[in-house]
């Protein structure tokens with residue numbers, strides 16, 4: 456039975472995602488009411504620029520006073536889709552103070568201040584839902600928090616940023632330039648308000664922090680995540696990957712150490728074999744592998760960015776929060792009981808693909824090989840091509856601690872016979 460008093464929702468931010476949430480709340484109103492057990496009413500929409508046309512949103516609902524909307528006392532759920540740290544953080548705090556539950560897609564805020572937000576939700580007996588914050592439309596956080604709550608997750612690996620996947624895909628498939636591909640991703644609504652967050656890996660690192668925290672029941676913040684973006688990835692890197700039967704993807708990798716006593720979280724570009732399922736993830740799609748003790752390997756795949764796909768995840772959370780408001784139930788809160796230390800990148804065991812410009816004369820290969828050996832790094836394959844007294848040496852290593860690998864590269868750079876390190880990239884997924 457659907458009760459008549461509606462649940463009231465305040466929408467903060469009506470941009471790419473917020474406008475789609477408003478649209479779906481209207482077009483799906485009857486189904487949402489039936490699924491929740493009460494009608495859901497859009498009680499107000501806080502915006503920055505009220506003059507902008509917002510199809511589907513009644514003008515009397517629009518306000519520039521977000522704090523006033525949140526604090527007015529009759530709001531059941533606040534949907535925060537402004538993004539960034541402030542004023543989003545203060546508005547979410549105010550929402551909890553006013554007795555509302557919160558749905559947000561704000562990974563930057565969660566990765567920086569998640570613990571405080573969870574504590575505030577707990578204090579007020581409210582819900583904090585954020586499925587849209589990681590991998591857009593893909594149901595990923597709910598499966599990790601709920602479906603896998605009885606298992607032990609050991610690894611989460613995947614593509615979690617749509618913009619950078621779109622750019623790398625365009626660079627590889629159509630030879631598009633980096634800037635042109637970024638412009639297209641921005642026009643399609645995939646990029647963050649400041650796309651530096653995407654291309655420098657901050658967005659993926661925030662998502663990795665959220666994923667690692669949930670997967671390993673441990674608090675992980677943005678600063679704990681090793682981060683490299685795609686700004687240094689060149690067309691030559693992509694061509695070199697192709698020669699090896701690989702492609703280049705920006706990966707987020709969260710791992711439990713073999714002894715189970717620590718975890719690592721990192722984001723960086725990596726070469727992966729074309730045969731690996733992640734290699735065929737195109738455009739702004741995301742894909743995430745989860746490896747758990749009992750479940751084995753699971754793969755989650757779907758649209759990772761964009762207004763409507765992200766709004767789908769927001770609406771799912773809104774339904775959950777509204778149901779809890781009606782029944783007096785609560786969604787899962789923060790689970791950080793394991794308190795595992797997060798190890799630095801140097802302790803991560805990886806493989807490197809290194810491309811060196813060297814002098815083409817006898818003994819150079821042996822000299823380089825000695826540097827690898829001196830750092831305890833074993834070589835898997837070497838390919839040498841020469842031209843005009845210069846040669847290019849492409850070395851792929853076996854797995855070694857990242858610190859040993861970067862030490863090797865530093866020592867190679869110091870050799871007189873090495874003119875330059877053309878590219879260094881980690882190799883994953885083999």
Ligand SMILES: NC(=O)C1=CN([C@@H]2O[C@H](COP(=O)(O)OP(=O)(O)OC[C@H]3O[C@@H](n4cnc5c(N)ncnc54)[C@H](O)[C@@H]3O)[C@@H](O)[C@H]2O)C=CC1
Pocket residue numbers: 467468469470471472473501502503504519521535536537538539542560561562563587588591644645646647648759760761762765
């Ligand atoms: N676009 C996407 O594909 C995805 C976005 N997200 C997250 O969703 C959130 C929203 O992202 P988008 O909609 O893409 O951003 P957007 O920049 O299109 O929308 C944000 C809106 O908030 C408004 N705003 C800024 N300050 C405000 C204030 N004080 N009061 C009221 N409105 C204010 C802006 O004018 C803008 O219209 C962000 O946290 C983002 O990281 C998450 C997943 C995917």
Ligand SMILES: N[C@@H](CC=O)C(=O)O
Pocket residue numbers: 588590591615616617618619645646647653658759760761
């Ligand atoms: N900018 C983000 C949006 C979704 O989280 C991305 O490109 O993935």
Ligand code: NA
Pocket residue numbers: 586587588589590591592593594595596768
């Ligand atoms: Na998601």
